[in-house]
Amino acid sequence: MAECACICGMGSLQGCRCPQQRQGPAEMAPEKNLEADRAARCCLESGGIENPMLPRPPPHCSLQDLPVEMLVEIFAQLPGTDLLSLAQVCTKFHHILHTDSIWRRRCREEFGVHENSQNLEMMGMSYPEVYVKLFHPYRHILGLWQLDTDCRGYRGLLNVVVDGLCITGWIYRPCLNTHVHGPIHFQPSFRIRLKERKSAVVECMEGRLSRPHHRHMQIWKDRFTMQCKKTDRQTYLPRWLRRDRGLGLLQKDRHEYDCLTYRRLYLPPSHPDDLIRPGLFQGNCDFYGLTTVMLSFHGKYARVTQIMGNSIERLEIHLMRRIQLPDGEFFRNFKELSRIVRKIDKQVIQEQQQLQEEGTEESEGHGWQSPAQPSIRESGAAALEDQPVRFVLPVGVESGDQNYPRTCRMCFYGMDTVTSDGFAYPRGFPGVFILFDENHFGFICLDMKFFMLYGRVQNTFQNVEAPSPQAFLEMLKNIQS
Incomplete structure (x- = not known):
């Protein structure tokens, strides 16, 4: 039987569609390697014998072909903002991203949450819900803020932190008897939490009765506003300022403080040549x-x-x-x-x-x-x-x-x-x-x-x-x- 002497190996000439003619390996030009490789695949598909000297083409592999356990481990290392987009790629990824361990790790690494899964189950919540409905939409307000007001008002200090499964805003109220040594003492001003698998709510924790009530919040890049309909909470102006301004101005202050605007504060970067740490x-x-x-x-x-x-x-x-x-x-x-x-x-x-x-x-x-x-x-x-x-x-x-x-x-x-x-x-x-x-x-x-x-x-x-x-x-x- 006539034999095909193409570069892909010895095979039957019958049915071979390879246009290559017989030639020795030494006569092959380097620029023809790609063409010879295509010819080898052509001969192999038509019944020729595979040449063991040539590398086999890499098998086709997709991320979706990986085991579910491996995908869970990979997804758990990605930022939560990327996971929200990844869930829209395909149905398989969407189902995998409902795994509680992925979001538990994201909550721990990104927000420092160390809660027990059993506590979440007793509250009727899951880690995906806590991340998507609480931490993700309100992540921009974490940090230090300054009460934005005119020169006649008193600029306060607000620190917003993750507190367990809540986000709490702690406000600093100055006191005339406070010394410069030691830490600043904060008091709770508001908290953001989930209620029975619903969207997060903002609760005001200020007022003479100390009863949490609803607050409306709007968030921008470097500032946010809060509006409260309750007017029974005391203003935190210093005593001397409250005394000098009088009752009429205090009523105006109370009305102004029912709609507060905060601007973000950054701490100064440190440089080795600084006299002391800023x-x-x-x-x-x-x-x-x-x-x-x-x-x-x-x-x-x-x-x-x-x-x-x-x-x-x-x-x-x-x-x-x-x-x-x-x-x-x-x-x-x-x-x-x-x-x-x-x-x-x-x-x-x-x-x-x-x-x-x-x-x-x-x-x-x-x-x-x-x-x-x-x-x-x-x-x-x-x-x-x-x-x-x-x-x-x-x-x-x-x-x-x-x-x-x-x-x-x-x-x-x-x-x-x-x-x-x-x-x-x-x-x-x-x-x-x-x-x-x-x-x-x-x-x-x-x-x-x-x-x-x-x-x-x-x-x-x-x-x-x-x-x-x-x-x-x-x-x-x-x-x-």
Whole structure:
């Protein structure tokens, strides 16, 4: 019988559709390998003999062909937002994604939920329902928020966290007797939970009767609003502000606080060249009570931005203008301290005027995007290596907190700008920024002859990282405006 001598192997010539003619392997050109491979398959399908020297084509495999157990393990490692789209691919995936263990793992890894499945069964719920109806639609409100109000109101602080199978909003209510040391104490403001396999409901937990009642919530990217029809809850304005505003304004305040708007807060990113770790600090003042501020570093500057209080305050610290401390202790003579600070202040004004005349603006700082200035890096190292200097308040300077550290590390020139009741001072108040240690700093305002002590907030917060440096700077601008 005549035989086919094509490259795919020896086979019967009868029925072979291969156009190849007999030729040796050495005569094969490399560019004809693909054509020869197609010919081999042609001969094999027509009854030829397979050449064992050629690799067999890979078998056709689909994700749907995998065992269900393997698919469950694969799906459990994907983000929950991807699983919602994956359930629409085919009927098999849709049924597999009803497996409780997949969503139990998503709830644990994404939201820290460690509930027993039996507890869910007793409540008539499942993990897919908890994720899809509760955690997924309300995931954007987790984190730290600031009550958005005008200068006449009091800016509060709200922390929204996952609390078991609920989402709870904890609000901070300031007190005049609170010290700057220790954690911030929050009280429950609202909770979001599922009720008997239905959609999630928002319940208000404020009011003199402490009876949960319905709240209406609208969520945007970086803010959300809450509206409550109950008016029996007390306003959380400070006592001195409630006393000064009178009954009529309090009724207006109560009406305004029935529809609240919150804006998202990001904590400042940390950089190795920062003098201390940035974050939230609290300060106490006899007149204003406790206030919460945010310390952030921006290259040649550091900023202390007020987060909570009845006014908008920003302290700008010039890290390139360090004040040399006398040997042994801080300035005891206020006149000498004032002379040095005002001399620096005059230089700053002249430089700013020169920049305005030249039509150029100094950069607001690069912070974590670029390395800090060498002198700033050296100052940070010096703050850790130098011996602490004894700190005493200058004669004539008052303080809202007498429990301040008795030693300090460094001092810098700073400018305090305050906006209160819609009025902004033209320049602000020069003063001295005092770095005590990793958890404390202070500021002496020369014009008011007042010393403010700030202590680091000991609370830990989740979902407070800014998605980008630009997003954090934009948030600061919104606070200051």
